[in-house]
Amino acid sequence: MSDEAPAPPPEPCKCEAGAPRWVVTFGDMMSLLLCFFVLLLSFSTTDVIKYRELTGSLKDAFGMVRSEPETQIPAADNIVATQLEIPLSLTMLVTVRAKAVRMENSNSELEMEAGADWVRIKVDGDALFESGQYTIKPGAGSILDGVGDIINEFQGTVMIEGHTDSDAPTSVRFQNKEGYLGNYDLGSLRAISVLDYLVRRKNVDRSMLVPVSFGDSKPRETNDLPEGRARNRRVEFEFRASAQAFNPELGETIRPGDQ
Structure with a gap:
């Protein structure tokens, strides 16, 4: 028999249970x-x-x-730029609307309305003309200068609309005409006077401007009260985008305002 002592048994593993x-x-x-x-x-x-x-x-x-690949998911960040060419005039309407809002906030004699492809600025007629007259008042230049600056930055058609109340004009120029014809005549002369001011004083391209008279045919309020007649006497500027957008993929013309 050997005198060597038996080897000690191995110590049990002390590793923790589970993954390291x-x-x-x-x-x-x-x-x-x-x-x-x-x-x-x-x-x-x-x-x-x-x-x-x-x-x-x-x-x-x-x-x-x-x-x-047979199919491709369109990139959302490029779909507008590549599939639809937005007319410049529609983009400019956003700028016109913003400037018209600032003018409205700074002058109580102006109002602004806007649609999908148009912006309308309404100016109190008494702020521009004396009663029954079509010559621009000396103090009206500040209002028309602001409108002219907006027109000069716009590319499209701007309608200048002359509106009157239902009272027949008392000026000698309109005495030989029926009441409603005199109002149409007065509205047209006022629209033309505004056009002439913008062309001469603000160097506006007159091919953009379309003067038109509605006389008393489109009242905003009743003509039975003095306050209503005062609101009906006005000049309106309508900025309209006349351009069209063409989608080459769909092969159709998209007009401003289409839903």
């Missing part, structure tokens, strides 16, 4: 990286032209080409 602690940290890091690359992929867009150029280069180099 570093695995949890590593797993969190991998999950964050996966989310990061998924977000990068979702934000990216496919440029079809560059994709075709790349596949063409591969074909020339290796004599083969990968098949193009």
Whole structure:
């Protein structure tokens, strides 16, 4: 028998149960990286032209080409710019509306209304003309100068509308006419006077301006009261976008204001 002492039994393993602690940290890091690359992929867009150029280069180099994807999700950030050409006049209407709002806030004799393809500035007639007259008052220049500045920055058609109340004009010029004809005549002369001021004083392109008279045919309020007649006497400027947008993909013309 050997005199050597028997080897001691191995000590039991003291390892903790479950996965090591570093695995949890590593797993969190991998999950964050996966989310990061998924977000990068979702934000990216496919440029079809560059994709075709790349596949063409591969074909020339290796004599083969990968098949193009059958479907493509349109990029939301490019769909408006590439599919619809917005007319410049429609874009300018936004600027006209903003400036008209500022004029309305600074002058109680002006009002502004706006639609899909038009902006209308309404000026109190008594602020521009004496009763029954069509010569612009000396103090009306500040109002018309502001409107003229807006017109000079606009590309489109601007209608100058003359409106009156239902009372027949008392001026000698209109005495031999029926009441409503005298009002039409007065409204047209006022619209032309405004046009002449804008062309001479503000150098506005007169081909943009269309003077027209509605006489007393479009009252805003009743003509039975002095307050209503005062509101009916007015000059209105309508800025209208006359351009059209063409969609080459759909092959149709989209007119301003189409829903």
